[in-house]
Amino acid sequence: MIKEIQEQIRQYDTIIVHRHERPDPDALGSQLGLVKLIKERYPDKHILAVGENEPSLAFLGMMDKVDDKLYNDALVIVCDTANTARIDDKRINQAKYVIKIDHHPNEEPYGDLVWVDTAFSSTSEMIVEFYIQGQEEGYTLSSDAALLLYAGIVGDTGRFLYNNTTAGTHRRTAILVEQGFNQTEFYTKLHKKDLKMSRLQGYVLQNFTIVEGVGVMRLTREDLEKFSVTSNESSQLVNAFSDVEGLRTWVFFVEEQDQIRVRLRSKGPVINGIAAEHNGGGHPMASGATVYSWEEADEVVAKLVAVSK
Structure with a gap:
């Protein structure tokens, strides 16, 4: 599969790399x-990255402005995005050829070429x-590229604390650190917090609740x-209370203009099925969803209680 991707890259002079909206370190790092x-x-090729800039991760890099006409003869590569609805910048349909590279379950195998492998901790890996x-095709690894990929792996493994961290993850990370x-x-x-975030963290720690082993904010x-x-x-605070003794799962609800963003996490029980039932999905231990009322949010909590038992 990697050889096929290399061949497509070799053929195109314009390559535009996408990732998912609301990017985390893995989305930006892999992209x-x-x-x-x-x-x-x-x-000599024209290589571009598109999507909304994320101020909290601006130190990793900024996006390019891309004219619509560039897509006509372009190769598009989408990183770390399980389904088309979550792709940041929807112009991929204008591209000549589309490649999907992702480590989430392949529920929507979009594109002309799909490389999906859930055995990897992250798309950056x-x-x-x-x-x-x-390397045999002439690819090299600069310290700048290594830092970006390291950021993605660190983000999706929770600084190597999550159980998606494998021996292979450490071997590949060692190659990055060597740069x-x-x-x-x-x-x-990465962990810098300004005053407002520090105060919000204090508020979260004072106001989260525990419902039968499920942490709720x-x-x-x-x-x-x-x-x-x-x-x-x-989203930086989703794990703020994760180390409280007795928690098996936890959920972070954030109310937006017309929906409630849901971030689900687990120390063992599989929770991506719950996310899928509420307009979302993701990994077995880390998923996202969307609900449209606080009553529906209560349903999510009840389901987490059930799987946590």
Whole structure:
């Protein structure tokens, strides 16, 4: 599969890399890391990254502005996005050829070429494997690209604490660390909190509840306005109370204008089925969903209680 992707990259002069909306470190790390790998291999090609910029992760890189006409003869690669509804920037249908690279369950195998492997911790780890197998084709790994891919792996493994961290993950990560980027500086930027986020974290720790082994936090629009925090920024706190003794699963609800964003996490029980029942999906232990009332949010909590038992 990697050889086929390399062949498509070789054929196209314009390559546009997408990822999912509301990007996390893996979405941006895999997207921008792949862009750098291809640019370093083919400096004369036009390699672009598109989507909305995420201010909290701006230190990883910014997106390009791409004219519609560039898509006509372009190869599009979509990273870390399980379904087309979540792709940030919907112009992929204008492209000549589309490749999907993802580590989520392949519920929607869109595109002309699909490389999906749930055995990888992250899409960034898949891009490291792409580099490993691409060395004989002339691919090199700069410290800048290594840092981006490292960020993605760290993000999706919870700093190597989650059970999706395998021996292979550590071996591939070692290749990245060998490139000599500044890990201390990276972690400082990744976990930096300004005053408003620190105050919101205190509020979360004071106000989350425990329902029969399930941790529950509800952030309303009024809460977000009070702390001047966006829904996206609040995602940094999804694990704020995860280490409380006795929790098996936890859920973070964030009220938006016309929906409630749901972030589900688990230390064992499989919870992506619950997410799928509420307009979402994801990994067995980390998923996202969307509900449209606090009554529906209560249904999610009840289902988490059931699987946690």
